[in-house]
Amino acid sequence: MQTIRDFKPNFNCPPPSSMTAGPDAYLQGNIRMTLEDPELWKTFHELGTEMIITKPGRRMFPHCKVNLSGLIPCAKYILLVDMVPEDGFRYKWNKEKWEVAGKAEPQPPCRTYLHPDSPAPGSHWMKQSVSFLKLKLTNNTLDQHGHIILHSMHRYHPRFHIVQADDLFSVRWSVFQTFTFPETSFTAVTAYQNTKITKLKIDHNPFAKGFRDEVDVMIYVPSDFCQSSYESYDGEEPELPKRKEAEPIKEERYSPWTAEREQRVRTDSPPGTDARDMYNAEQLVPAPASYQPYRFHEYGKSPSPSSSIGSCNSSVGRSSFESRVPDVATVPDHDSSKSRLHETGPSPCGPQHLPSPQDYPGVLNMTMAQAGKPGVISHHIYSPYSAEQPLGQWSGPGPAQYPPPHHLTADYTTQAVHHGYHHSNVAEWSQYPLFSYSCW
């Protein structure tokens, strides 16, 4: 059986023509997403952002807020956020810096946060910034509130998905575009480790106003922290082994992750981490402009070597990423989607077999699109709300169904895709792993 694990590494291959946007594809303008408050994010990122996770769920701070443009005003879109691991390691805070503390724990149930305004027309998303303020993070693997479940002492970053769909029930096989912002990566913690991060949070989060030190509220100088945190970095960086070209470092110059990065290079990835490695490749695709996010599906895109470190450090203004290629907005209907999949057939670059929607409700399918646009992949979602799978037939995955950490094996795939999810209403959507395989 074809698995995502089998599939993903093939992203480096040019997409088969049969999987690209066909003549019936709905071409949409260049979708652009920019991160609000990038300077604040950058400030945190330079220190090594930490996000508290609690059992009842904790909001992020800074919280994710983006601006969108390039959407079709009258077309409806769904916005989603999920969290993906930065790597396959667990970390510990040791003497003012993060260190690798071992392999990552098994992935918790991967959940996707649905923006409460979804679905909404493009004009709605574009008229003002889109805030994910109410997104909460939890370490409770049994969470019933739909919060995003993370492991403490692990690194993640949010991933934003835009799906053109009239409603949640018609998402199936829709193409979604994914955006990530390097500066939004963070370490999930149950208690702050870096006191500088704590101070930053107190200084910037209005709810923590009561903890502010009256004296230095206004004179906080982040760069001071940065220097203290990374003073040894300049000397270490030249000694870092050269990464492969697909993994140019992002704006790591001020990153507190120096030590573990070095160690990470020396440390063999846990077995079965090729999927993660793929992710790392994605993570490190340099952006042409400062702090530009990179598209998840641009795995195979040849990065611009000149745009990695320097440009990031010279960041000015918002982070942004503009879709440079037309994207298939939607797949007209289920049948055509299926036929498209069938057309794909065995391909060295695509799945040898994609499960039919009937067989695997809730599965995230990835289909390559945009022939002639190297490395650009569009994502096709198979919505759990399929005609073949009435809502009432979905059942939630239990904790025992956690995928193993680095083994997106056929077993896991099969296991996951065979589990349905109860969706009694739209609001419950976000409780369930819309993208069953989004965490690899």
Next chain:
DNA sequence: TCCTCTATCACATTTGAATAGC
């Protein structure tokens, strides 16, 4: 047993939405 690391809890403070009163 001791130590370290991580998780959990109660607490005081603050924000902001909802509501009532004018």
Next chain:
DNA sequence: AGCTATTCAAATGTGATAGAGG
């Protein structure tokens, strides 16, 4: 209708403590 005051749930980091593991 519009403004202000009040109420209260939610959000926040702190610090003490518990628990697991070596």
